[in-house]
Amino acid sequence: MATKSMGDIEKIKKKLNVLIVDDDPLNLIIHEKIIKAIGGISQTANNGEEAVIIHRDGGSSFDLILMDKEMPERDGVSTTKKLREMEVKSMIVGVTSLADNEEERRAFMEAGLNHCLAKPLTKDKIIPLINQLMDA
Amino acid sequence: MDTLVAQLQRQFRDYTISLYHQGFLDDQFTELKKLQDECSPDFVAEVVSLFFEDCEKLIGNMARALDQTGNVDFSLVGSSVHQLKGSSSSVGAKRVKGLCVTFKECCDSQNFEGCVRCLQQVDIEYKSLKAKLQDLFNLEQQIVQAGGRIPQVDI
Numbered sequence: 225m226a227t228k229s230m231g232d233i234e235k236i237k238k239k240l241n242v243l244i245v246d247d248d249p250l251n252l253i254i255h256e257k258i259i260k261a262i263g264g265i266s267q268t269a270n271n272g273e274e275a276v277i278i279h280r281d282g283g284s285s286f287d288l289i290l291m292d293k294e295m296p297e298r299d300g301v302s303t304t305k306k307l308r309e310m311e312v313k314s315m316i317v318g319v320t321s322l323a324d325n326e327e328e329r330r331a332f333m334e335a336g337l338n339h340c341l342a343k344p345l346t347k348d349k350i351i352p353l354i355n356q357l358m359d360a
Numbered sequence: 361m362d363t364l365v366a367q368l369q370r371q372f373r374d375y376t377i378s379l380y381h382q383g384f385l386d387d388q389f390t391e392l393k394k395l396q397d398e399c400s401p402d403f404v405a406e407v408v409s410l411f412f413e414d415c416e417k418l419i420g421n422m423a424r425a426l427d428q429t430g431n432v433d434f435s436l437v438g439s440s441v442h443q444l445k446g447s448s449s450s451v452g453a454k455r456v457k458g459l460c461v462t463f464k465e466c467c468d469s470q471n472f473e474g475c476v477r478c479l480q481q482v483d484i485e486y487k488s489l490k491a492k493l494q495d496l497f498n499l500e501q502q503i504v505q506a507g508g509r510i511p512q513v514d515i
Contacts, residue, residue: 248443248446248450250450251446251450253407254407261395321442321445321446343446344388346388347394347395
């Protein structure tokens with residue numbers, strides 16, 4: 225990683241490693257493209273249970289996890305709690321719908337998120353978080 | 361006198377602007393265009409194609425659920441509407457997204473007639489958008505085939 229925060233994301237020296245957890249194939253494609261556009265590499269999981277298995281089996285380490293809230297098998301809240309129990313240290317960013325109310329967002333944050341963003345995701349929403357990661 | 365490329369580029373520019381001004385598309389479509397590059401020149405078309413597949417599937421689900429006269433599961437309809445709202449938001453399909461807001465309200469209040477009306481409108485609207493985006497992509501192809509570049513359009 226670069227050693228100071230910067231606006232020009234192209235100066236990242238190490239590839240940002242991102243796990244995208246979402247049951248919507250459309251969102252997976254768009255979010256993968258966003259991560260690629262900002263110089264990162266990504267892996268996807270179609271639901272929370274897959275995300276847990278990836279961490280359990282592969283010993284994977286991600287810089288950033290983009291976590292959808294509503295998913296079958298295991299939702300974003302449950303997945304985030306489980307990953308934190310597994311001592312996953314990645315930055316976990318919840319991705320919520322505008323329909324989610326304040327209480328739902330708070331519950332999601334309290335599960336162990338670092339941040340919450342509303343859909344649709346864009347490069348401009350993600351870049352400040354990447355800068356924060358680089359500063360850490 | 362305008363070359364063919366210049367004419368096509370002007371047509372493309374005007375048509376794109378009209379799609380935004382008439383409320384078919386919003387900023388999220390612009391964001392998708394920004395993600396398209398030489399490595400993935402068909403990115404927007406692929407995403408949009410997935411979106412329309414989604415529309416067909418979800419509208420089918422809603423129609424079947426609403427067809428259960430006297431025994432409509434409004435939460436099932438609402439769930440499909442929620443998904444469609446999410447998808448339309450992700451691609452910048454502004455009118456479809458707007459209709460989903462009204463549709464969801466009808467589901468929440470178990471307004472059967474309202475739901476049926478909304479379903480009809482959503483069906484019309486997504487098909488209209490599909491046709492218009494196809495025209496837009498055709499224009500892009502014509503520009504490229506004529507040896508030109510697709511102009512960036514500032515909205």
